[in-house]
Amino acid sequence: MPDTPFLGDPVLGRRDLFRFGGAAGLTVAASSLLTPDASAEVATATSPSAAHPVRPPATPLAVRSPYLSTWLAGDYLAGEWAGFWTGRTTAMTGLARIDGVSYVFMGQPGLPDGGVELRGMIQTDVTVTPTKSRFTLHAGGIELAVTFLSPIEPGDLRRQSAPLSYVSAQVRSLDGAAHKVSLYLEISAEWAHGDSNTLVGWNSASTLGVRTLSVSPTNPGVLAENGDMASWGTVAWSTPERAGLTWQIGQDTVVRQAAAGNGALSGASDSAQPRRISDRWPVFGLNLDLGSVRGPSEPFVVSVGHIRTPAVSYLGTPLSPLWTSYWPSSQQMIADFHTDFPAATQRSDRLDDRVTGDARRAGGDKYAALCALALRQAYAGTELVVRDGKPWAFLKEISSDGNVSTIDVLYPAMPVFAYLDPQYLRLLLEPVLDYAETGGWPKAFAEHDLGSSYPNASGHNDGNEEDMPVEESANALIMAAASGVTGHYAILKQWADYLVDNALDPGYQNQTDDFTGFIAHSSNLALKGIVAIGAMSKLATAAGNSADAARYLAVARDYIAQWQTKATDTTGQLKLAYDRPGTWSLKYNGFADALLGLNLVPAAVTAEEGAWYLAHRNQFGVPLDPRHSYTKADWVLWTAAWQHDHPQVRDALIEGVYNFVTTSASRVPFTDWYDTISARQAGFQARPVVGGIFSLLALPGKH
Template sequence: MRLFNVASVFSLTLAAVVQAISWTATPFNPSSIPLAVRTPYLSAWLAQGEGAALNDAWATFWTGMIVGWAGFVKVDGVPYVFMGTPSVPAAFSKATQKSSQFTSTKSIFVLSAGPVDLTVTFLSPVEPNDLVKQSIPFAYMAVSAAATDGGSHSVLVYSDISAEWVSGDNTLTVNWTSTTTGSILTHQVQLENPTVFGEINDHTQYGSTFYSTPNAVGATFQTGADVTVRAQFINNGKLANTLDTAFRAIEDNWPVFAFAHDLGTITTATTPVVFSVGMIRDPALEYIVAGGGTQSRNLLFMSEFTTSAAVISSFLGDYSAALARATAFDAQVQRDAGKISADYAAVVALSIRQALGATELTISKTATGAFNTTDIILFLKEISSDGNVNTVDVIFPAWSIFLYANPALGKYLLEGLFRYQATGLYPNAWSVHDLGASYPKALGHNDGLDEAMPVEESGNMVIMALSYAQKSGDISQLQRYSGLLNQWTGFLINDSLIPANQISTDDFAGALANQTNLAIKGIVGIGAMAEIESLLGNAAQSANYSSIAKSYVTQWRNFSASTTGAHLTLSYGNSSSWGLSYNLFGDKLLKLNLFPASVYAEQTAWYQTHANAFGVPLDTRHTYTKTGAYLGQTTVR
């Protein structure tokens, strides 16, 4: 399906945002480069601005708050900073970034430190076919060195994180421990007075951050004030193996947690020194259940690892295998998305960690306290807006990646929404907008006062439920929740052909009556329900829904046609208006073929003559657009 030439849109967009940078950026230099992105709370990025090298800026949380991640290297006794922008009362130089590259799972930087090149690889694993591994809230940084002049050079590597990782309020007091367990060195830091299920500035306010590395020959460690610990390495090439026990506020002499490795004398590329950073919360989320009570849910990996030390040891020990799996996944994405264009493949690759990094896989416990690994729910935080839990119209534009990576992820995303509404606690006839106003509290909306997107969310739920069943062959969710699906479809029959004044997923654009694109969503939802009833063996109901959907398409075509040009209107009767009719995606995704080919041809021709520098505007009310309207258009054929 093509509503517009997607490759052309991305070519225009990428050309417009390339910064004047001094290094080679592959496939392009994005607005922010993912470093450690696994969950809503383990989310570190390198914002680019006008173009920032790894040592031009601090790593930041997705909100823009600094998380504090520093790196130094000493080459033949000369210190260089390769990560972060630390201020240290000791002399050092700045490594020169030569290149940056991102894939679906990795961000790779090469920096020159005198006669040695450092390769710094940030790997945030995407493990869709191993849900336990996918649920582990950890990421890797690996550092290797190679001489560039054919000579031999001594190389020592240092890295630390700061206590900024554990809270959104730097005035709060933290405490920490450092341990050696088997062959692993670990620093652990947490708030002194945590708030379970609490947030400040979108940071979690409970749980622990862990920074770990193998306890190899030549490894040293230290905790303490940032300037003290970093100066120790710069001046001495190693750390003091000492622990600061003066627990204090995050911003009070900025406690950091550091490791150093002596790589010895090197010539060719060394085996990477590996660090892991992670954040564990127990429990992970609070979820409303039948009767209005709540259930504490845990991250899935806890069913296999009883201690933090055990999961850290397994994670670090798995680096080589994880890297191989990640490289294979990267290649698969490149092959598949590259069939559209190289630019499209690049944007898809950049999007994958962002989409999966907003989610967490959880399980419940039985009455005896044992983990119930058959009860999996995937939760998603609405990031960069209001922090809602499992927002239906945020899941929908990301739906393609879940279907692509592992359809079961989509099933587990929908399960929490279905299960809550099946309790009868939600009073409205349409689908709920989200599972809770503030992550990680999935407490529902028993008052029915969630943000109302009646046609949008009802259509989304029916479409996604069918698409999962089509992709997986599993109709169990359709069987279990057929009553809800019929209820929502009944609402769509009443309100989607001529939609009442309401908001859609483009809520930032405001409410509007008679939305052409929103009507498409509802009609596709009705057509989807016809297919669901067919799968469930209900031929008469299927035929009824199918007849309604086809009738609505005919009427919609008359309502939505412009009298002043060959295009669909933004809203019925306003011939000078138009917008992106991206909800046609559902018709193609489900292979319903409800809408005639002439509609697609007409819109394609119109959009090709109305593209601006950053793509086709979302609609005639504004000049902005959004990639979500494009990214899904060609991922399913």
């Protein structure tokens, strides 16, 4: 491992669907995403109907990696347990003791019979920005602000590699009087494993000025999952040492009773370990006595992390997380993470302002609200590792198939990385390209994924996988061109030549929307392949191969003319498939043509398609095609970006997804697959494909 940081660029049946059960509603005011005039309105009204609020189906709390992904799928921070994206409880508790009276501000904790009475704080506002979820609560004459910050660090691999997230709490007096306040924050051992019968052990340590309470499975299953949670690794719950800080590890009701009744903890760790997670529910409590508070207090900052070594395996070789190249130990990483909190907050504020401002200019307030909800989820589907002294990134196909670095999941997520950090997209592509070049992939077209079950990129050297020949080859070429990939010319050319032979009229093939089934002569799939041939012309130009560049561009232009003829119905409408007159579909693959500036699709065709979408939309958007009433949020936003020169169409497409997000009764982390009539989840949740929401921002010069 190098001692110094890296420099320079370095059919429905197969998709397992997960749902939260019995989740309640969630209200979010999101005043930070409104225009200045609308913000003034929200200052006096927190109703979801005020201006353009976003009410996420689930609000991101600690959302940083495939295994650090905790959400609130309810109306209020108090009264609901937080949960992993699958819906498994990953409990977080917050108590505030104000002038001797104890209040709940997070979770739904119980106390022993005869224990201290707990009252609930009154939640007055929630604001969701691209990197933060901020809750405001009142009780006992004070205001409490609780902020969950999961940093996004474009261009900074060192900071982005830290598998940590912040929770901060700050209080101030509302009535001008001084109030004696203590705050208690806690997580449960449920964070450590997907099975509550699992034995866990714990520890408390003070290192480098930081108190860390940690919990791990006693018999870890390295590089294995249980219920999509990691079966190995350590959950770390940390805060800087300071006056008034106490801690305790033990049975949930015992530790909470101490905080609620005494405003302080014992500094003791329960010796009855290891034990099952469900055996007296061990929790990890941190309590800070703030003393007498009038003005804003210094924030009580706690970090939560899921720390695993190794992180993934590639073709049988375990790979360490990238953070190990920058820090000698996890304790040093955690200490630096806390030291960095003020600067991290400022960077996150600037990124929030940038994303929100760009999004408003590109698509309005409702579009900005969608981008705010999508950013953390998109990045949290990925993680950074080190291989042969170089950084790589892997992506998990969350909630659908669990594959490693699925190309047709990375592809819809692409816009967020193309917009914020093309280097990161290149790192995500490196394993995909390496495996095809040297890993034993036996076929002429691109692989579908790097392994059937994350985190093991075991490959498919026998060729037995879910082939999507045109789909994946085209996806890889378009992403390579969009991110500025250098090298890998031979394999990219191989895939381009496959498309020259097969893309104009694809045979009976699977494609990314595999829940709709195989299809032959697909107009949209053909469009993708043709655009990818054009993308190869850009890659050839960058490689200095002008002859190849001219040839591929000429083929793409010839094919698009033929495509228009084959795909156009006698009515002038583009069909779902060449041999299906009277049909239509969302031609979201036109976005890549606009992204790369190829201008292959005639402007008149784009305009006519847009008019068709306006005439066929439902309450919550435009279906993928007439076979079903469901749609995909990522593809709708890709289509909106393709229609960027037609604001009425663009805005209608955005509004359909926004209306779904803010009204759906399916309370799950942002699902990309939903019904446009009922606004109910059709499947999938928490997937990184919501990076496709950033399609408008990825277009050159459109923000």
